[in-house]
Amino acid sequence: MSTSVRVRTVHRCAGVVAAAIAATLVLATPASAHVEVGSEGARALAENVTLNFDAATESDAAGITKLEVFLPKGITPVDVTYGKGPAGWKLAPTDKGFTVSGPPVAVGEDVTYSVVVRQLPDAKSLVFKTLQTYDDGRVDRWIELEESSGGGHGHSAPVLELQEAAPGPEPVAPTPSASPTTAPPSPSAPPTTEPADVKPTASDRATTAAEEDGSSPALPIGIAVAVLALAGGGLWWFLKSRRTGTA
DSSP states (O other): OOOOHHHHHHHHHHHHHHHHHHHHHHHHHSSSSOOOEEOTTTTTTEEEEEEEEEEOOOOOOOOOEEEEEEEEOOOOOEEEEEEOOOOOOEEEEEEEEEEEOSOOTTTTOOOOEEEEEEEOOOOOOEEEEEEEEEEEEEEEOOOBBBGGGGTOOOOOOOEEOBBBBOOOOOOOOOOSSSOOOOOOOOOOOOOOOOOOOOOOOOHHHHHHHHHHTTTTTTHHHHHHHHHHHHHHHHHHHHHHHHHHHHH
């Protein structure tokens, strides 16, 4: 084989090897940006656990404004309180988790924040699917599971691995979502007694009848007095006449 042929062969092999290495690196390296969750020494059933989240940016033109987290089974939104995060950011519960949001961070800047969980569930690992929103409307969806994303490539959801529960801890009672505002009536309270029926008197019936007719009971009483007065006057005149005739 001539020297020129050997040189061409070596160059060709070197090119193939370089291309293979580049392809391998592209396929083996996950997306540069990601969302991670961590907690030092996290154990199942541990109480008041601080979870630290790191959300890397994927945009070179907009800043992150909101992170929406979907909680795994065993953690409810009322069991999560805010720890710390970017200036001006706040936590708000949702139906299935919570959001942390606020003024957009600087372009190219990652977001680090923490929350405190009342108690971790009895599990081996916890998945915190996350939606990452930018101020230009872009949304990165960190919701893929490793087994469904081809071995960890793409936008994998952050996963927290848990150690086995320490001896002794038990699941705590669920946090009440709302306290009752009124106390139920006591079952031992005596029922309210109704007053006994009272039969109406004649005067009551007359008054009622008058009120129904739209007249006052004083009217018939006045008529009766006038009749008695006339009758008395007539009787007095009759007796006086007889005395005069007799005399």
